[in-house]
Amino acid sequence: MNDEIDLGTPAELPHDDFRCGTVALAGRPNVGKSTLLNALIGFRLSIVSPRPQTTRHRILGIATSEAGQIMYVDTPGLHRGAKRAMNRSLNRAARSAISEVDLVVQVIEAGRWTDEDEALYDALVEQKVPRLLVINKVDLAKEKATMLPFVAELMTRHSFDDVYYVSALKEKGLKDLEAGILKRLPVQPPVFGEDEITDRSERFLAAEMVREQLMLRLDQELPYATTVEIEQFKDREDGVAEIHAVIWVERDGQKAIVIGNGGAQLKAIGTAARRHMERAFERKVFLRLWVKVREGWVDDETMLKKFGYTD
Incomplete structure (x- = not known):
């Protein structure tokens, strides 16, 4: 079976x-x-x-x-x-x-x-x-x-x-x-089209794919001090999706770790995330990443809402 x-x-x-x-x-x-x-x-x-x-x-x-x-x-x-x-x-x-x-x-x-x-x-x-x-x-x-x-x-x-x-x-x-x-759901027509798999946008999914690499590649508690914000997501005339993303951290020391020696860690994060995006979005992706510091964002209700953390 x-x-x-x-x-x-x-x-x-x-x-x-x-x-x-x-x-x-x-x-x-x-x-x-x-x-x-x-x-x-x-x-x-x-x-x-x-x-x-x-x-x-x-x-x-x-x-x-x-x-x-x-x-x-x-x-x-x-x-x-x-x-x-x-x-x-x-x-x-x-x-x-x-x-x-x-x-x-x-x-x-x-x-x-x-x-x-x-x-x-x-x-x-x-x-x-x-x-x-x-x-x-x-x-x-x-x-x-x-x-x-x-x-x-x-x-x-x-x-x-x-x-x-x-x-x-x-x-x-x-x-x-x-x-x-x-068998426990109500009898009623579908809400979404037969080919739809989520109500989330590609923009949201792109941010999550970058964050996934942060979770997988960074040690100990550092991933919990990071979040990702998509600043730009556009489809160019050549069919490539151009995506600009910011990785936010709480301290300068965390920024250095995310970037890595000579930018190696950030490059690895970007490369892996881009490959996942290309498979999911079914087109080429040009991804640019920046790392910025915002002290205490994890405890800032205004920043949490800005980054999409809502009820």
């Missing part, structure tokens, strides 16, 4: 039982929500890194099939101890997203249920919508024999409509999950 998702070819006119709705993918940081979103829509939309709190924005990913249209919302990981304005903004965005959906999918890591998972569950039960539990990373679980007792004990204390076991990275178990989601 092939567990890989098959979105099929959507009908030109939806049939009478065509379903359409919005689904929040919720979970504590680093449980694999973004990887799951990308696997479900068949496109690398949400950026991924091994670091927690990689996702900072609400990302909408759209999967359309003959059976229906699922609008997945990848939310920032809800986390405790939010001391900085940035973290409080991410928590507000996550809570706002789960309050406006038809169904919530709580994603956890196989064999683990933490205090953060519990706090998120408490927030989810306030929403009067169906709740599904997704056990992710089952391929990495060392003691698979303990998985069923773990879930059984979990379900005695928590109320979910169903449980699904998946490996987002290996794209396993996704067809069953998709079917379980669709």
Whole structure:
């Protein structure tokens, strides 16, 4: 049996039982929500890194099939101890997203249920919508024999409509999950066209692709002191997308690290980001990067709004 998702070819006119709705993918940081979103829509939309709190924005990913249209919302990981304005903004965005959906999918890591998972569950039960539990990373679980007792004990204390076991990275178990989601969505026409995969612009995605490289290439806490702003995005007459981006940091020392010896680090970040852009945008990209300092931007509500961090 092939567990890989098959979105099929959507009908030109939806049939009478065509379903359409919005689904929040919720979970504590680093449980694999973004990887799951990308696997479900068949496109690398949400950026991924091994670091927690990689996702900072609400990302909408759209999967359309003959059976229906699922609008997945990848939310920032809800986390405790939010001391900085940035973290409080991410928590507000996550809570706002789960309050406006038809169904919530709580994603956890196989064999683990933490205090953060519990706090998120408490927030989810306030929403009067169906709740599904997704056990992710089952391929990495060392003691698979303990998985069923773990879930059984979990379900005695928590109320979910169903449980699904998946490996987002290996794209396993996704067809069953998709079917379980669709049958709980309302019967209604699609909201987006059959070829649309997100409501986000290429400009937004370009900034995220640069930020992804910062998350992957910079050490320790430095990625959390950076953000990316697109100053220019235009299509030239020769068909090339010309993109100018600013990487903002909090201190001069961080700027030097991002640039690297002789500009080597910044060049590597730009080269990798450009390649991802060219694959996603399906055209050549000319990318220019600058690094600028803005002290305390992570705690500045005005700057956070300027950089697109809103509820």
